[in-house]
Amino acid sequence: xxxxxxxxxxxxxxxxxxxxxxxxxxxxxxxxxxxxxxxxxxxxxxxxxxxxxxxxxxxxxxxxxxxxxxxxxxxxxxxxxxxxxxxxxxxxxxxxxxxxxxxxxxxxxxxxxxxxxxxxxxxxxxxxxxxxxxxxxxxxxxxxxxxxxxxxxxxxxxxxxxxxxxxxxxxxxxxxxxxxxxxxxxxxxxxxxxxxxxxxxxxxxxxxxxxxxxxxxxxxxxxxxxxxxxxxxxxxxxxxxxxxxxxxxxxxxxxxxxxxxxxxxxxxxxxxxxxxxxxxxxxxxxxxxxxxxxxxxxxxxxxx
Ligand code: GDP
Numbered sequence: 323x324x325x326x327x328x329x330x331x332x333x334x335x336x337x338x339x340x341x342x343x344x345x346x347x348x349x350x351x352x353x354x355x356x357x358x359x360x361x362x363x364x365x366x367x368x369x370x371x372x373x374x375x376x377x378x379x380x381x382x383x384x385x386x387x388x389x390x391x392x393x394x395x396x397x398x399x400x401x402x403x404x405x406x407x408x409x410x411x412x413x414x415x416x417x418x419x420x421x422x423x424x425x426x427x428x429x430x431x432x433x434x435x436x437x438x439x440x441x442x443x444x445x446x447x448x449x450x451x452x453x454x455x456x457x458x459x460x461x462x463x464x465x466x467x468x469x470x471x472x473x474x475x476x477x478x479x480x481x482x483x484x485x486x487x488x489x490x491x492x493x494x495x496x497x498x499x500x501x502x503x504x505x506x507x508x509x510x511x512x513x514x515x516x517x518x519x520x521x522x523x524x525x526x527x528x529x530x531x532x533x534x535x536x537x538x539x540x541x542x543x544x545x546x547x548x549x550x551x552x553x554x555x556x557x558x559x560x561x562x563x564x565x566x567x568x569x570x571x572x573x574x575x576x577x578x579x580x581x582x583x584x585x586x587x588x589x590x591x592x593x594x595x596x597x598x599x600x601x602x603x604x605x606x607x608x609x610x611x612x613x614x615x616x617x618x619x620x621x622x623x624x625x626x
Pocket of ligand 1: 434
């Protein structure tokens with residue numbers, strides 16, 4: 323019974339599904355490719371990126387007619403890492419804070435519930451641990467809970483937070499935060515924002531206004547726009563990426579809640595479709611559960 327349970331679990335992972343897809347086959351043929359397509363889609367890689375991967379594997383099969391299923395693992399790894407490399411130019415790395423750009427301003431966007439506040443808290447901890455002076459700005463003024471939660475994280479990490487009362491202008495909070503950061507000689511500012519998707523024009527206008535007002539204090543702010551997506555929500559995460567990239571210039575991605583899903587393929591699809599690097603992945607609720615994304619480790623974890 324415990325063995326069955328163990329197998330059940332492995333069957334739900336990418337590798338488990340892949341093993342099933344090639345079971346009894348020695349050669350990569352159309353049926354294997356069809357099964358592989360299904361597996362990739364079921365892991366939330368997304369249809370477009372899945373077809374791209376299948377095309378690439380087909381091309382390799384055409385080149386080497388005797389490609390065996392035992393080689394499929396390796397080829398898939400190479401193709402997936404290759405796809406990720408196209409958006410992760412150079413080395414995989416975290417958001418790096420250049421010296422001489424003080425304060426470095428990171429605007430954090432994303433819809434409620436994806437883990438935006440948690441990610442800001444975890445990032446604040448990472449930056450602080452490097453000896454950087456961090457300031458938080460509670461720009462999600464739409465919900466009282468968002469301000470309170472960010473306050474809790476600010477206390478936990480022991481960094482200053484600039485906030486106003488619920489319903490106040492997010493741009494005004496951002497303005498105050500940057501002024502405080504300049505006066506305080508802070509290195510990094512993390513600005514939270516409200517992510518209300520039900521009104522696209524509002525979202526766009528609000529983010530544009532926050533940017534414009536920040537630039538009155540720091541001319542080239544924000545230096546990074548980090549979009550936080552919930553990795554367990556599959557197609558919703560794709561849709562959110564679409565909306566936010568339309569609304570503002572997203573420069574980095576953080577994909578959360580990958581600890582609770584066997585569907586991490588969303589990382590591959592979103593990175594490929596939107597040509598934006600995934601810099602962080604959330605792997606739990608704790609303060610240290612934010613990892614700098616590493617494409618090789620990620621691809622390997624897929625195959626475990
Ligand atoms: P926000 O509304 O986007 O600010 O979302 P929160 O930061 O409040 O997070 C919503 C919930 O998701 C909270 O219960 C968090 O603890 C949880 N959460 C955030 N990131 C992760 C993660 O990487 N893994 C898991 N398992 N839970 C997470």
